[in-house]
Amino acid sequence: MTTYDDERIGELLRVLPPAPEGWVRAAQELPAARRSLDEIVARAEADLAFRQALVADLESALQLEGYEPDRRVVDELKRRFSES
C-alpha cells in the first residue's frame, strides 16, 4: 500500500505541469480540422478546377477559398493527393 505525506504529494503534483496552451488548443481543434479536411477532399473530388488549383499550390488555393491553412490539414491533404 502506498502512503503519502504532504511533501510527496507536492512532489507528484509538480511532475505534471500543464502542457503548453497552444498544444492543447491544437489537439482540441482536431475534430474541426478533420471536418475541414473532409469538406476539402469532397469538394476536390467533385470540382476538377479546385482540385487542379490544390495540386498546383495547396496553401494558396486553400487561402483563396477561405480555408485556414492548418498545418495538419495541409500535410494530410498533401499525403492524400500524392497517393491519388
Add this chain to the structure above:
Amino acid sequence: MSQLSTLSDAELVQRCREGNTDAWNELVERFSRYVYAVCTRGYRLSEEDADDVFQEVFTRVFTHLDTLRNDAALRPWIAQLTRRLCLDSITKRGREQATEEPMAEELAADLAEIDEAFTVREALATLSDTCQEMLDRFFARDQSYRTISDELDLPSGTVASRIARCLSKLRTELEGRNEGPRGSRG
C-alpha cells in the same frame, strides 16, 4: 468542476464517439499533462519533437477511438501510444541528435513516477474547484503565495491555509483509494 470532468474514462470515450466536442476537449485536457510529461520528462524530447508527438498522439486517439475495444482502457492505450511515438521520434532523429536519451532504468523510474502523479491528479480532480486551483497553482504551476494572493485577490495567509487544508483533503482522498476499490474516473 464541469460535469464532464466527473465522467469516467469509459463514459468520456462514449461521448467522444457520439461526436460531442466538449467531451473531446475534456479528454485532451485530462491527458494533456500526462502525454506532455512522458515526452519531456520521461523521454526528454526537445520541445519541437515533443509537440509533434503530442499532436500525433491525440490525432491517433481521435482517429482510432472507434477501435478501442475496452473503453476503460483509455489510459493504458494513450500511455502505450505515447511511449511508442516517443521512441519513433528518437529513432527518427538519430541517436546523435536525441536530447540526452535516458537510460532504461532511469526512464522506467521516470515513467513510473509520471503514472503515480497521474493517479494523484485523478484524486485531485475529485476535490472542489477551489482546492484544485490552489494546489495546481502552487505545485504544478509553481506560483508563489504572493502571485496566487494577487491573482485571486486573497490575503497570503488565506492562500497558505487553503493550500494546507486542500493538501490534507487530497491525502485523505488518496488514502481512501488505497484502502480498497471505489468508484473513480479511471
